[in-house]
Amino acid sequence: MNFISTRGKVRECGFIDTFLMGLGDDGGLMIPETIPAVSRETLAEWEGLSYQDLMLAIFSLYTNGEIPGQDLKELVYESYAGFRSPEVAPLTALNDSLYVLELYHGPTFAFKDVALQFMGNLYAYVARKQNKVINILGATSGDTGAAAISGVRSKEGIQICILHPHGKVSRVQELQMTTVQDDNVLNLSVKGNFDDCQQIIKELFADLEFKTKYHLRAINSINFVRILAQTVYYFYAYFRLPEEARAKGVSFSIPTGNFGNIFSGYLAKKMGLPIDKLILATNENNILQRFVHEGVYMPDKFYSTHSPSMDIQIASNFERYLYYLCGGNANETGQRMERFKSEGKLVFGEAELQQIQKDFAAHSVNGEECLQTIQAYEGRYGYLLDPHSACGIAASEKFSQGEICISLATAHPAKFDEAISLCGIKQTFPQAIEQLFDKPQHQVIVEHSKQDVVEQLEQFYRA
Template sequence: MKFISTRGKVAPIGFIDMFLMGLGEDGGLIVPETIPTITAAQLKEWSKLSYQDLMFEVFSLYTNNEIPEQDLRKLIQDSYATFNSPDVLPMTSLNDSLHVLELFHGPTFAFKDVALQFMGNLYAYVAKKQNKVINILGATSGDTGASAISSVRGKEGIQICILHPNGKVSRVQELQMTTVRDDNVLNLSVNGNFDDCQQIIKELFADVPFKTKYHLRAINSINFVRILAQSVYYFYAYLQLPEKVRADGVNFSIPTGNFGNIFSGYLAKQMGVPIKQLVLATNENNILERFIREGVYKPEGFHSTHSPSMDIQIASNFERYLYYFNGENAEATASRMEQFKSDGQLIFSAEEVARIQNDMTAYSVGNSECLDTIKTYQDRYNYLLDPHSACGIAAYEGAGNKNDGAFVSLATAHPAKFDEAIRLIGIEQKFPEQIQELFDKPQQQVVVDNAKEEIVTQLEQFYKVNQ
């Protein structure tokens, strides 16, 4: 297994080199040279595996034995030992056809823990093996930052800097990042939105001399290891369904902002999970819905919503999908991304839109519909959704073809992380102890302007102090 760039100008590399590269040095995203496929017989054999053993099987298809089996198994076991459910990702059935896969039982109560706890341990493993200091740099719309910091705080050989949009994440998300006091953690609160933060990160990773000088590594979903780790729960969800229920395949409704969560499902489908529908759930920042419904990929006005982790206009992982949509043609992908950079939009033909809609459907959820869904499902099933998970349920209701069989909707965060929205509909909830105690802790963050030069100055000072 070798890994290449969506833009075709990165020589094929192995698993560890791919993990350390993060963003391709040609500005593209890293993808596997070929996607391995799993037979129905193999899937059946995997049906009795624990989540940890299933992840080992999936990752072993990609790692080229660069990580010895014993070490890989230990990395996986250690990564999920901190989860508060013995099943790691429990599934709740709300009715005969709708099932909710709870992805929020990790240490920061968000689905990002599923991938990032593993990635943090893997970075520590590689740093020790190579005797190097690794500087992790990322942007977050809320959950990635908290989970990434949790995964590497205090670990030897690793420093982490996370950019988040000032005042545009939930209070709990902010506290989970900024109450961490470890010396190897820097929080930069940027006066801008998530897209501003993400653009600066991309520019810094594209600056190869700067990236090389400071050994920058990515923990956002631009890193393919994160996509691969997330793809495992599509296998797991399918295999958790009763055999007679999954016999005809499975459908997923997926809250997504940066296109990573749904691209992980697309990858799982290409690998052999019999997925019939991938329903993309988004909020009022609906560039992805317009792309799928109309064939227009164009950012419009930014909206602050009750689901801030999806308040994103430019979706990083869109390029990975575009690469496969273009028949794995790197030249065509690079050309279209250059066109997007120059024109600020991409327009797809009617024939292309039909192909896109064969891969996935989409549904945009407004603020009021989001809150209505939370209230309806609390009343009907006594099941409390966070706003992002509610977008997934609303998309299932609004765009899912119920005649296609079982649906799994992904619950991406614990409702306690977004209590501001929950309180708007008169619901009071009891916070988990780990969240409640955050409110009494002092914060540590640096507020900066949306300027690459100012952020570079902060980074250089941070790296110098912690060398």
């Protein structure tokens, strides 16, 4: 298994090198040269596997044996030992056709834990085996930062810096990041939105001299290993369905802002998982919905919403999908991304739009619909959704017509009590979250400036 860049200007490399590279050195995103095909016979063999063993089976198709089997097994099992559910990602039936995949049973109560607990352990493993210094640099719209910090805090040989948009994450998200007092953690609160944070990160990774000097590594979904780790739960959810339910056709409804979570589902489908529809759920920052409906990819006005983790205009993982939409033509992909950079939009032709709409359905959920969905499902089923998961449920209602739909619950509602309170619902916080409110915070507020961020990083790395 070789890995290549969507822009075609990075030499073929293996699994570990791809993991360490993060963003491709040519500015593109790393992808497998060929996507492994999983046969029906193999799917049948995988059906009864535990989450951990299923992950091992899927990763074995990509890792080239670069990590000895026993080492990989220990990494996987260690990564999920702290999850509150032994299933890692339990599937809950709300009615005969709608299921919720609960992805929030990790240490920071968000789906990002599923990938980032593993990635933290893998970074520590590589640092130890290769005697490398690893400086993880990432941007977050809320959940990635806390999950990444949780995955690597206090690990030898690793430092982590996370940028988050100042005042634009939930109170619990902010506390989960900034109450960590470990010397290897730096939180930068950037005066801007998530897209501003993400752009600074991309520029720093594109600066190969800076990237090499400080051994920068990626934790965001620009790192392919993050995508691959998330692919596992699509297979797992499918296998947890009753056989008679699978026979009706299975769709997934996915809240997404950076296109990473839904691209993981797209990868699972291309591998051979029999997914009917991939339903893309967004909020008022609906660039991805407009892309699916109109064939135009163009940022619009930025909105702060009840679902702040999806308050994103420019989706990092869009380029991975664009590569496949361009028929695997790296030159065409690179040219289009350069056009987007210079013109601020991409317009797709009729044939491409047909393919896009074959691959995805999409629905933009406004604030009122989001809150109404939370209230309705709490009243109807006694099931409390966080606002991102509510967007997924609302989108599933638009497109599920009798077939089975699995909607992804991406965070525990306690992380977004601002929205839950507006619904007139009083919830009880888990103890781990309740304790956060009494802890001191540690963060540095900076301007939306690459130079300001660089100055903070250089001080941090020299400390």
